[in-house]
């Protein structure tokens with residue numbers, strides 16, 4: 001049987017891959033190495049609404065330069081709509097308009113922010129003190145009481161804000177606080193109380209930046225002034241100061257999104273963090289549709305962040321193929337380690353490893369009991385799935401209780417896969433004993449960790465995300481490995497006794 | 502600790518990758534795998550081709566037949582119940598003798614008819630089959646192994662594994678169960694593997710846990726004296742499995758019955774590589790030699806060829 005056609009296919013794949021990569025390197029000046037890295041957040045707001053069939057005006061407040069972040073550029077997509085950026089006294093607004101629109105509408109605004117620790121704090125003038133009537137009875141007396149207590153225990157606007165939030169949320173939350181909270185939302189309430197004490201403050205909308213998140217919404221923070229300076233408070237926790245990952249989106253009095261001529265409007269946010277080389281030209285981004293310029297960058301942000309993970313999967317697969325064919329490591333379930341590695345990317349390595357071991361160990365104990373019931377396979381695995389979900393829920397709740405937020409990421413584990421792993425390990429235990437479970441479990445974890453290290457390597461991420469041609473090369477490599485008939489590394493040890501004599 | 506690849510190559514050792522690509526993928530047609538993965542199919546096929554295997558007493562295919570097990574075995578003093586698609590000895594019940602509804606296992610433990618029916622019912626529901634798919638329970642006569650092997654095994658029937666490549670028996674070993682292997686004949690669980698000379702059926706070399714041994718660890722019997730009776734007959738039986746299944750690279754598991762001689766127990770389309778260790782020699786050289794032989798030789802020619810070329814003494 002001739003292997004010529006096979007090697008021809010592999011050679012073609014390699015050539016196409018290399019060709020595409022070089023083309024992209026030269027034509028688009030994408031460097032092969034990530035170079036000096038700087039973090040750029042790309043944040044996308046997607047506005048959705050049902051147009052009622054007439055003229056539509058959509059106004060979306062948009063962010064500007066601020067402490068910690070410098071706006072590099074913005075980009076909108078909205079077919080058929082006219083677009084203006086309008087500067088008002090306290091905010092900047094993107095205004096889309098169209099004469100006639102019908103049905104479901106999608107408008108996109110995206111902005112790229114460079115993480116710039118030296119960027120000056122935005123100069124936002126304090127709001128006018130509220131002159132309207134703040135309270136209705138019986139809330140006025142309750143407000144009075146809460147304010148009086150907090151005022152006593154504070155020295156300046158900042159400590160007053162802290163004390164107020166503590167009064168309203170902390171363990172000391174009294175009768176009055178509870179009454180007020182039945183009427184007013186917490187941030188609004190604090191703002192009113194501060195106004196009563198003649199401290200200028202306003203609610204601002206902000207976005208907590210977290211890599212790869214989609215369908216996020218804005219959170220509310222309180223901006224409190226002390227003379228000309230200000231700081232922000234998290235109304236839920238009372239934490240003072242701007243968290244590093246907080247991007248202030250909008251500080252005006254008007255709502256973030258205003259729509260005329262449409263119903264059921266909402267805005268959701270997606271974000272992605274890119275490590276960008278300082279040399280990478282800013283003009284690289286525009287949607288270039290030419291086939292040779294194949295680039296993920298031309299996709300909307302949501303899809304981009306999805307793709308970034310998808311494009312890494314072949315790397316994980318390559319690692320598995322190498323470890324199995326060249327080294328001879330046994331894993332439980334061929335590609336289970338890749339899925340575990342993907343989960344590790346979300347959870348970070350240490351949390352992931354601990355979580356994995358906890359879930360599998362507990363699962364094995366419970367599965368051991370199930371095996372006494374002589375259930376049929378499907379029912380048994382289903383029972384294990386429910387068990388795994390139970391374990392994960394309990395771990396999440398318990399770790400949250402103990403203030404370990406990292407424990408929450410355990411929900412990123414692929415539960416069905418985990419269940420099958422437990423099932424397989426348990427059968428292995430019964431049939432081959434605990435040693436084999438350790439061998440295969442250890443093999444799977446080792447593979448997962450190596451795949452994780454490869455998939456989080458900045459250079460590999462840079463290459464897979466920016467050069468689609470690399471996928472062809474990976475394909476070629478995997479085909480070649482599938483054809484390898486030599487010894488596996490571990491076989492050199494296994495067969496050693498045959499050589500000794 | 503580690504062998505150099507060149508050292509292994511010079512001893513013709515083949516690794517997993519080579520076995521998978523050059524032999525299993527090339528010579529074993531996937532569509533034929535079910536013939537050997539289902540012991541009932543194998544047995545019926547063997548019967549058609551005149552390959553001896555333990556007599557089939559009956560099969561149970563549906564839950565409402567479970568009640569008839571007692572009637573089926575009434576006239577058979579010794580029998581075995583096993584799942585057709587089982588592996589690794591799971592779900593197998595060996596009954597040595599029975600009287601008045603009391604069934605005796607070789608270990609001496611007694612079972613009632615309810616125990617037998619539960620086993621059969623579990624088999625049917627797929628408890629022991631690989632993917633949990635519904636299975637068939639087969640009841641076959643028990644093999645009474647040759648007394649000459651009594652000193653070589655600790656509980657359990659010794660079985661002889663022959664690698665049959667394109668119909669030629671290329672390498673053989675006998676697997677002897679030990680206390681460490683819990684009466685099972687699986688090498689990685691601690692059974693002793695004894696390589697057998699293809700020309701004579703005599704022991705060449707023995708290993709346990711991949712290390713050389715001279716005596717059976719439990720019975721103390723010297724392993725090198727071991728010799729298989731009617732060796733040529735056994736090789737013919739193994740060789741005939743090629744025509745029977747059409748699979749080019751198989752491991753045939755045979756046992757020798759006191760009264761009926763060599764019998765086929767089961768076939769394996771993905772036989773392991775441990776046989777190389779038990780023989781102290783790699784499979785590669787012999788497989789390549791066979792690849793140069795023309796197709797179409799009959800069983801006797803193939804067995805004679807193997808005995809003439811692969812003998813070691």
Ligand SMILES: Nc1ncnc2c1ncn2[C@@H]1O[C@H](COP(=O)(O)OP(=O)(O)O)[C@@H](O)[C@H]1O
Nearest residue numbers: 555581587588589590591642643644657658767
């Ligand atoms: N007919 C039989 N008589 C006696 N023992 C048997 C018989 N069939 C199977 N056994 C015992 O059960 C073991 C496993 O049987 P086998 O048919 O090889 O099934 P498996 O695929 O589960 O290994 C054999 O090694 C032997 O010890």
Ligand SMILES: [Mg+2]
Nearest residue numbers: 589590754767
């Ligand atoms: Mg067997």
